[in-house]
Amino acid sequence: MLDTEPSNDIARVYRFLAQCMQYPDQEWMNDEFFNVLYNFLGTLDAVEDGIAIKKAIDNTDDAIEDLQVEYTRLFINGVPHVVAPPYGSVYMDQSLQGTFAGDTLAFYHTKGFEMDKSADLPDHLIHELEFLSLLAEENDFSGEEEFLKKLFRPWYKKFHPRVTKGAHHPFYRVVVQLIDFFTKEEDKDGFQPNEA
Amino acid sequence: MAFNLTRRKFLQTATLAAASVPLSKVVSASTGVTKSALDTPGTAGDQTVVGGICEMCFWRCQLVGKVRDGRLMKLEGNPKSIDNGTAICARGNAGVKLLYDVDRLKYPMKNVGKRGAPKWKRISWKEALDECGSKLKNTVDQYGAQGICVFPHGASAKYPMHYFERAVGTHNVSEASFFQCRGIRDTAYVATIGKAPGEKIDMPNTKVLFFIGDHLGENIHVSHIKQYIQGLQNGAKLIVADPRFSASAAKADIWVQIKPGTDTAYMLAIMNYLVQNDKYDKEFVEDHTDGFEQFAESIKEWTLEKAAKECDIPAAQIKEVAEMLAANAPNVAIHPGRHVSWHGNDFQRERALACLTGILGAYYVKGGWVPAKGPKVGGVSWKKEDHGHKYDLNYDHHEDEKVYPYNPPGTPTDLIRDCAISGKPYPIKSCVVWGQNPMQTIPNQQMMKDLFNAMDFVMCVDVMPTDVTAWADILLPEASYLERYDYIKTGTQWDLSKEHQQYISARMPLVPPMFERKDQIYITNEIAKRMGHEAKIPVKTMEEMVDKNLATVNLSIEKLKAEDGIHIQPGKDPYGIPEEFEVRLFNEDIADTGHPGAPTYIPVPDNPKGFARLLYGRAPVHTFNRSQNNVWLHNAMPDNPVWVNDEVAAKIGLIDGDTVGFVNSEGVESATTTTVKVTAGIRKDCVYMYHGFGSANPLMTIGVGAGVDDTSLITKLAVDPETGCHGMRNNFVKLIKNGKVLDIPA
Ligand code: SF4
Numbered sequence: 001m002l003d004t005e006p007s008n009d010i011a012r013v014y015r016f017l018a019q020c021m022q023y024p025d026q027e028w029m030n031d032e033f034f035n036v037l038y039n040f041l042g043t044l045d046a047v048e049d050g051i052a053i054k055k056a057i058d059n060t061d062d063a064i065e066d067l068q069v070e071y072t073r074l075f076i077n078g079v080p081h082v083v084a085p086p087y088g089s090v091y092m093d094q095s096l097q098g099t100f101a102g103d104t105l106a107f108y109h110t111k112g113f114e115m116d117k118s119a120d121l122p123d124h125l126i127h128e129l130e131f132l133s134l135l136a137e138e139n140d141f142s143g144e145e146e147f148l149k150k151l152f153r154p155w156y157k158k159f160h161p162r163v164t165k166g167a168h169h170p171f172y173r174v175v176v177q178l179i180d181f182f183t184k185e186e187d188k189d190g191f192q193p194n195e196a
Numbered sequence: 197m198a199f200n201l202t203r204r205k206f207l208q209t210a211t212l213a214a215a216s217v218p219l220s221k222v223v224s225a226s227t228g229v230t231k232s233a234l235d236t237p238g239t240a241g242d243q244t245v246v247g248g249i250c251e252m253c254f255w256r257c258q259l260v261g262k263v264r265d266g267r268l269m270k271l272e273g274n275p276k277s278i279d280n281g282t283a284i285c286a287r288g289n290a291g292v293k294l295l296y297d298v299d300r301l302k303y304p305m306k307n308v309g310k311r312g313a314p315k316w317k318r319i320s321w322k323e324a325l326d327e328c329g330s331k332l333k334n335t336v337d338q339y340g341a342q343g344i345c346v347f348p349h350g351a352s353a354k355y356p357m358h359y360f361e362r363a364v365g366t367h368n369v370s371e372a373s374f375f376q377c378r379g380i381r382d383t384a385y386v387a388t389i390g391k392a393p394g395e396k397i398d399m400p401n402t403k404v405l406f407f408i409g410d411h412l413g414e415n416i417h418v419s420h421i422k423q424y425i426q427g428l429q430n431g432a433k434l435i436v437a438d439p440r441f442s443a444s445a446a447k448a449d450i451w452v453q454i455k456p457g458t459d460t461a462y463m464l465a466i467m468n469y470l471v472q473n474d475k476y477d478k479e480f481v482e483d484h485t486d487g488f489e490q491f492a493e494s495i496k497e498w499t500l501e502k503a504a505k506e507c508d509i510p511a512a513q514i515k516e517v518a519e520m521l522a523a524n525a526p527n528v529a530i531h532p533g534r535h536v537s538w539h540g541n542d543f544q545r546e547r548a549l550a551c552l553t554g555i556l557g558a559y560y561v562k563g564g565w566v567p568a569k570g571p572k573v574g575g576v577s578w579k580k581e582d583h584g585h586k587y588d589l590n591y592d593h594h595e596d597e598k599v600y601p602y603n604p605p606g607t608p609t610d611l612i613r614d615c616a617i618s619g620k621p622y623p624i625k626s627c628v629v630w631g632q633n634p635m636q637t638i639p640n641q642q643m644m645k646d647l648f649n650a651m652d653f654v655m656c657v658d659v660m661p662t663d664v665t666a667w668a669d670i671l672l673p674e675a676s677y678l679e680r681y682d683y684i685k686t687g688t689q690w691d692l693s694k695e696h697q698q699y700i701s702a703r704m705p706l707v708p709p710m711f712e713r714k715d716q717i718y719i720t721n722e723i724a725k726r727m728g729h730e731a732k733i734p735v736k737t738m739e740e741m742v743d744k745n746l747a748t749v750n751l752s753i754e755k756l757k758a759e760d761g762i763h764i765q766p767g768k769d770p771y772g773i774p775e776e777f778e779v780r781l782f783n784e785d786i787a788d789t790g791h792p793g794a795p796t797y798i799p800v801p802d803n804p805k806g807f808a809r810l811l812y813g814r815a816p817v818h819t820f821n822r823s824q825n826n827v828w829l830h831n832a833m834p835d836n837p838v839w840v841n842d843e844v845a846a847k848i849g850l851i852d853g854d855t856v857g858f859v860n861s862e863g864v865e866s867a868t869t870t871t872v873k874v875t876a877g878i879r880k881d882c883v884y885m886y887h888g889f890g891s892a893n894p895l896m897t898i899g900v901g902a903g904v905d906d907t908s909l910i911t912k913l914a915v916d917p918e919t920g921c922h923g924m925r926n927n928f929v930k931l932i933k934n935g936k937v938l939d940i941p942a
Contacts, residue, residue, distance in 0.1 A: 006223075009216040010207060016219035018227075023318060033222045043215040044206065068317045069308060076302055076318055077661055080894030085298045094827065096296035096710070097267045105265055112232050119228030121710065130227040181203055 006133050013182055014133035016040070018126045020175040021086065024067035041174070044181075052170040070169040083166035084159050088123035091155035097121060104128070104151050111135065111143055125159070128152055129179070148183055156183060246274065246761030247704025249685050251351060251677035252287040252294070253819040254373070255417035256685050258762060259284065259291075261678070261706030268292055268678065268707045273418075276762045278689040278697055280418040286817045288418070290828040291678060295707070299825055299897050300660055301673035302711035311648055311667045321712060324670050325719075329726020331653035331669075332364075335626040336727065341365035342587035343625045345612050345647075347664075349373060349632035351683040351703070352674060352716040355741075356630050356657075358578040359720050363729045365583035367590065368624060370609040372637040379604030380921045381536045384546030387602055388780050393550070393565060397529035400426035400691045402563030404520055404528040407436045408459050408549065413443030415534070415814040419690040426691060432563075433524070435517050437462060439811065440839065440884050441877025450517055455508040456809050456882055456925060457539045457800035463548040464495045464797055465503030466518045470555055471495070475522035477557030484773060485554050487782025487793070494782065494794035506797075508879075525556040527563030535814070540914030540923030541798040543602060547783075548795035554779035560772055568688040569768040571698045574748030576741055578734055587622060589615055590920075600920030601789040608920030609638055610913065616647045625652040630716075631674070635663035636888065637820070639910040639922055657719060660825060661895035672719060679709040681738040681753070682716075684745050688767050696767030700749060702742045702756055717741060791918050800914075800926055804861050806939035807928035808844075809882040812906040820888035824899030835903030836886040837873040838931070845874040848938040850931070857932040860909045865932070867892060870904045872931075880941075883929065 006012045019028065020037070034057065038050035057063040074083045089098030105122040108114060108131060115122055128151070135144045156179070163176040206212060248259030248271065257280035262270040271291050273282040294300070304324035309315030335343040345368040348357040353371075361369050373379070382392035399405060400423050412424050428434065428447060436445045437452035437459060445451045454462055470476040471492045481488050504511035521528050530553040536542050558564030585591045589611040592599050600608055616624040627648065634644050648654055648667040656668035659676045677683075682703040689697045709715075717738045724733055735741040739753060746752050751763055787793030803809055817832045818824060838858075840850060850856070852874040858866040868890045878884055889903030914923030931938045 006220055009212045012216040012219045012223075013212070015223045015227075016216075019223040022224075028222065028224065036218045036222045040215050040219065043211045065308065065317060069315055072305060072316045072318045077299065077305065077316055077895055079314060079316070079666075081897040081900075082299065082895070087298075090298050095293065096298055096300075098296070102265055102267055108229060109232075113229050114232045116226075116228045116230050122229075124228075127228045131229045134227065134229060134231075184203065 007137055008139075010182075011133040011136035014129045014136060017175070017179050017182065018129035018133065020178070021126045021129070024064050024071055026064055029064060029067070044178075046174075049170070049174045049177075053174060056170050067169060067171060070167070070172060074163060074167060074172055084162035086125035086159065087121055088128070088151065088155040091158040100151075100155070107147060107151055111140070123151075123155075125156075125179075132183075149185065152183055153185065156180070242269070245706045247702065247757060248274070248678065248706045248761070249683055249701065249703040250284060250288045250291060251683075252291050252823060253417065254350070255420065256351075256683065257284050257288055257418050258685065258701055259288070259706070260761070263707060266707060268295055271706075274761055276760045276764070278699055278764065279687050280422075283418050283422070285416045285418055286832060287416075287819055287823055287826075287829060290823070290826045293826045293828050294659070294823070295676060295678050297660065297825060297827075299895055300676075301658060301665075301671065302713065303673060304712065305671045307669050307671070311654065311669070312645065314666050314668070316671070321714070321722075324672060325722045325726060328655050328670055328672075329723050331655075332626050332628075332723065333727045335652060336364065339623050339625055340587065341583065342368060342622055344368065344628065345370070345616060345624050345626070346628045346630065347372070347632040347634050348630045349637075351677070352680070353630040353632070355577060355716045356628070356720040359724055359729075360628060362578040362580050363724065363732050364727065365581065367583070367588040367607050368612045368615075369606045370612055371604075371606055372632050372634070374604035374606060375609045375921045376537050376637050376639075376924065377535050378533075379537075380542045380916055380919045381532050381534070381546045383602040383604050383919055384543045385532060385550050387783055387786060388547055388550035388554070389559070389777070391567065393532040394567070395420055395532065395534060396565060396567045397531055398563050398566045398692050399423040399432070399529055400430060401693045402427050402432050402527055402529040403524035404433045404435065406521065406528060406530045407434070407438070407444055408463075408531070408533060408545070409438055409538070410436075410531045410533055411438065411442035411444050411813055413447070414816050416816050422690055427529070432529075433520060435520065439879040439882050441875070442813070443816075445877075450513065450520070452509055452513060452517065453879060455506075455879070456811060457541070458507040458797070460541065460545045460548050460795060461498065461503045461506040461797040462509070462514065463545070463552055464498035464795060465500055465514050466521065467548070467552055467555060468495045468498045469500060469515060469518040470522055475518070476555040477525055480526070480557030480559075481555060481781075484559070484777055485779040485781050487780060487784070489782075491551065491781035491794045494792070494796070498797075506799075521556055526558045526561045528556055528558050529563055530556070530558060530565065532565075537916070537921045538923055538925045539800040540916050540926060541800060542916050542921070542923060543918035544792065544796050544798060551779065551781050551795050554781060559777065559779070560770075560774070562693070562771060566692055566770050568692055568770045569698075570686045570688050571700050571749060571765070573684045573686055573700060574745050576734055576744045578732065593621075597789075600916075600918060601786070601791070602918040603920045608915070609922065610915060611920065613638075613643055613647050616650050617643065619650075624650075627651045627654045629654070629656040629658075629664055629668070631658060633662040633664045633822075635667075635892070636905060636907045639907065639913055639924055641908055642911070657716075659713075660822075661893055663891055663893045665895075666893055673711065673713045674719070675705075675709040675713040675715045677703060679705050679707060679713065680715040681705060681742045684742065688770075692770055696769055698765050698767040700746070700751060700756075700763045700765075701761055702746060702753065704753065704757070704761065786918070789918075800923075803881055803928055805942065807861050807930055808940040809925065810858075810860070810906065810909055810927045810929045811882050811884040811925055812887040813884065815886035815888070818886065818888050822888070824888055824891055824902065825896040827898055830898045830902065833886075835870050836889040836906075837871045838904070839873050839875055839878045839884040840931070841878050841880045842874050842876045844880050844940060845872065847941050848931070850874065850933065850938070854933055858904060858909055858929045859932055859937055860911060861928040862911050864909060864911050866890070866904045866908060868901045868904050883931070
């Protein structure tokens with residue numbers, strides 16, 4: 001298992017985004033984490049988003065539990081139904097572990113990576129972001145681009161609006177937008193239409 | 197929200213460098229994707245994994261899985277199987293879709309909302325088990341073991357059920373498979389022939405098949421269907437008594453369009469005719485039955501004419517059936533049925549089936565009722581302990597007699613439910629639901645809700661978020677039948693006339709469990725440790741349990757794997773009556789409990805004016821509500837149209853495909869609607885629909901609201917007096933179209 005900190009800027013961003021999508025837990029989702037997030041949003045001219053998250057967190061007795069309930073409802077099992085399972089093949093094959101998950105795993109293999117035994121499914125959003133971060137570490141920009149195009153964006157663009165629409169908590173609305181921002185291909189003029 | 201710059205621009209700026217360093221301080225060091233140590237693994241190609249045992253229904257066919265890169269691609273029958281062979285049914289195939297169902301439970305969850313209106317939060321196993329253990333222990337400390345009630349179902353529920361019954365010591369355990377399904381059949385046959393009958397009729401080698409309400413073809417169990425088809429191919433005649441033109445009725449030589457609830461009267465008339473006309477098997481009756489005189493005397497009022505009137509069928513047809521049976525006896529197969537909890541008079545009907553088989557001499561002969569001689573494999577579980585009957589609701593403590601003398605194992609559901617709701621004779625304060633969905637199996641949903649609301653603690657273990665799981669405080673995700681070791685399946689070749697063989701197989705995982713799903717041994721043992729029963733734990737893992745069971749026949753998981761998942765050995769000839777075998781046509785013991793000693797017809801309530809009797813049954817591509825969220829099966833059968841007689845439909849202005857809802861005679865309305873199937877193939881006094889549709893739980897994204905939940909309309913309770921099991925076909929409905937309630941013409 002890799003046990004190092006990501007060494008370049010974009011790798012760090014991917015890893016941070018992957019971290020944001022982990023199940024909320026006091027261990028990592030602490031003041032330091034939120035401060036880093038707010039600062040990061042600041043560098044992106046998105047201070048307002050940071051304020052919205054801060055408000056939601058400050059106005060409750062148990063911010064972590066709120067986020068856990070929200071995470072469960074959005075991504076695991078929810079009422080009236082799970083909003084957006086974070087797995088590619090749910091969107092591409094209407095099933096967990098569809099052929100899309102197999103294709104994703106195959107791509108990892110071609111780049112010399114494999115899934116850890118304790119990992120979730122290969123097409124889980126977190127692992128895809130981790131993988132992108134590892135490619136960035138290796139400066140494999142063409143691999144990154146190919147992966148984004150073939151195996152990330154096709155499902156993420158279906159996943160993203162579901163979360164934006166279904167989220168009750170600003171944290172996940174902002175995080176999926178951040179992921180969108182860092183994974184979306186821009187057209188040749190560098191203009192990025194805002195889907196949100 | 198929008199970011200006021202482009203990604204590319206942002207990545208090019210110095211800001212990113214400044215911003216990205218602190219980012220790495222708040223991320224965990226490890227990732228789930230790692231550099232391969234060796235060469236790229238690539239794809240291992242397709243593997244065939246042996247040892248699967250299906251549980252999309254409880255027939256448990258033997259499977260192999262086609263696995264690619266850890267993903268189960270396809271299920272097939274195990275070619276080595278001498279039971280189902282390479283065949284599996286549509287539901288069996290669709291197991292892949294259950295395995296990867298997005299809505300499946302994945303992690304332990306805690307309800308931080310209300311029971312019935314849950315707000316789920318994922319929690320760790322430790323937290324979940326600590327909570328289950330401490331809440332259940334508190335209940336025992338405060339109220340005694342009897343303060344816990346358990347609703348189990350399926351192979352995985354056996355081990356925890358034994359734990360709560362044997363180690364903890366509660367009698368308050370109610371299995372749907374007994375109290376809402378086949379328990380009556382088993383105890384009625386035990387009271388008649390000393391054995392539970394299963395569906396052990398020798399259909400391939402019979403001359404006549406006799407079905408009361410069995411709708412094989414809609415009810416699919418692979419090797420059973422193979423037997424049935426083989427029998428028909430070999431020229432067996434088929435008699436089907438059913439108010440509906442079922443898949444079996446469509447193949448029948450004689451379709452008896454019987455009035456629901458009167459089947460026992462029908463059989464009494466057949467038996468009386470055989471007795472009166474000396475057409476029964478005298479030698480068999482002489483040698484192998486008891487109480488013939490009292491039996492004959494007791495049924496003699498049942499003339500063909502009397503039964504014809506009661507059952508609303510022609511007397512000549514009853515005679516025709518009796519003659520056909522007599523002419524072909526003893527090679528006649530009287531099907532004992534499977535789901536038999538119909539009208540609250542079912543023990544007597546099942547007794548009648550067993551006695552009819554007896555007077556035709558159709559036990560242990562070719563084409564009759566023949567239990568195959570399969571291997572016996574030891575059943576390791578929690579050690580039995582005697583907990584006395586003081587808190588056993590089965591006993592009436594004033595008289596010290598059983599409330600229901602022939603109840604199946606466990607406690608009748610309503611004895612538990614009434615006690616839990618009323619707190620009398622003692623409080624029941626915790627409920628464990630394991631693989632059962634009482635909201636869609638047990639009649640009267642309001643009472644079920646009342647039970648859950650009366651609890652201090654409710655835990656559910658399941659693979660899917662079925663309706664009942666919405667009532668849990670803690671919800672635990674279980675590994676499915678494709679992901680765990682578990683059940684030992686034994687049996688013989690499906691056609692008893694062929695070379696005698698036996699098989700032994702054990703359920704083995706075809707793929708490892710995903711997410712944090714656990715098996716029953718882990719969950720039960722962890723709870724047992726927290727409740728102070730660690731020293732009694734019989735096995736540590738599922739593999740250990742299976743290996744210990746297999747060791748009783750000199751096998752092991754390893755050996756079974758080496759034999760492609762199935763061990764085959766020479767079998768024994770099943771034909772020939774055992775010496776001690778006896779059919780108790782009149783049973784003194786039953787008479788001593790104050791119930792009829794000979795099969796007796798007990799009339800059921802008639803339709804209230806304007807209502808039709810609600811009948812339900814099995815769909816070929818669904819297994820009750822267990823499969824309603826399966827996307828393949830849902831596509832094959834998305835809802836459950838209600839069968840309405842064509843003349844009735846014309847009178848009340850319904851046409852095929854109309855959308856209707858229901859209201860029952862107690863004023864309960866269906867929450868959803870379904871379509872109408874107008875047909876001449878059903879009597880005028882009843883309507884019919886497939887069971888197991890219309891889930892109310894929105895977590896079941898495919899099944900929710902699809903079709904109508906027949907159980908929601910079954911609110912009137914009928915309880916079989918000998919067994920305490922429910923009768924579920926004494927409920928009556930009207931249809932609602934465009935908001936207008938339609939009276940059903942008499
Ligand atoms: S009959 Fe069908 S669903 Fe039942 S065990 Fe066999 S294959 Fe599975």
